[in-house]
Amino acid sequence: MAQHNFGNCVHKVLLAEGGYVNHPSDPGGMTNLGVTKKVYDEWTGKDNSEEVMRKLDHEDVKPIYEKNYWEKIKGDDLPQGLDLCIFDFGVNAGPSRAVKMIQSMAGTTADGGVGPLTLKAIDALVKKDGLKETIQAYQDKRQAYYESLDNFKVFGRGWTVRVNDCTEYALDMADFPAEWNEQSDEEKAKIKAEEEAAKKAE
Numbered sequence: 001m002a003q004h005n006f007g008n009c010v011h012k013v014l015l016a017e018g019g020y021v022n023h024p025s026d027p028g029g030m031t032n033l034g035v036t037k038k039v040y041d042e043w044t045g046k047d048n049s050e051e052v053m054r055k056l057d058h059e060d061v062k063p064i065y066e067k068n069y070w071e072k073i074k075g076d077d078l079p080q081g082l083d084l085c086i087f088d089f090g091v092n093a094g095p096s097r098a099v100k101m102i103q104s105m106a107g108t109t110a111d112g113g114v115g116p117l118t119l120k121a122i123d124a125l126v127k128k129d130g131l132k133e134t135i136q137a138y139q140d141k142r143q144a145y146y147e148s149l150d151n152f153k154v155f156g157r158g159w160t161v162r163v164n165d166c167t168e169y170a171l172d173m174a175d176f177p178a179e180w181n182e183q184s185d186e187e188k189a190k191i192k193a194e195e196e197a198a199k200k201a202e
Helices: 006-017 037-044 050-054 058-070 082-093 095-106 116-129 131-147 152-175 177-181 185-201
Strands: none
Touching: 006 058, 006 082, 006 152, 037 050, 037 058, 058 082, 082 095, 082 131, 082 152, 095 116, 095 131, 116 131, 131 152
């Protein structure tokens, strides 16, 4: 199982989410690092200004991702690599939808909640089909979901890039779990540099 993989997964998700946006075709409205104003207002218990939203950084939002997404999908109990896929899709389309997709694949009740029965079914699916095969199948279904949406013409290119990038990292995690779990100081410094570069590019 993928205990302590939250740091790796949230790093990749935040790079994919990018900086501040307020696209008229996006129902989420004012958003920074994937966190909408509505979500951040609920998290902080106050009405945050545009200036506050623009200044959000990774450390501000990581606790939100852990509480609202990672814990809801039981990320620490999922196979490494598959955890990233479900987490990333959950952030983008809601944790319930992301969980229901893997539940349907695993042949268990698709209720959007992760408990012992779901985890057992996922484990059986991975043992039967293989972890990398399960990751690829999940991502294929995720892509098909995006393509079914009316606004795919607007956001489709970005979603497709995100799915492909997530798949690449997830398969790498599945191939080399020890390397992802035991980051060297050099690797941690590289991640920090990537985060800072992404922030400057916003």
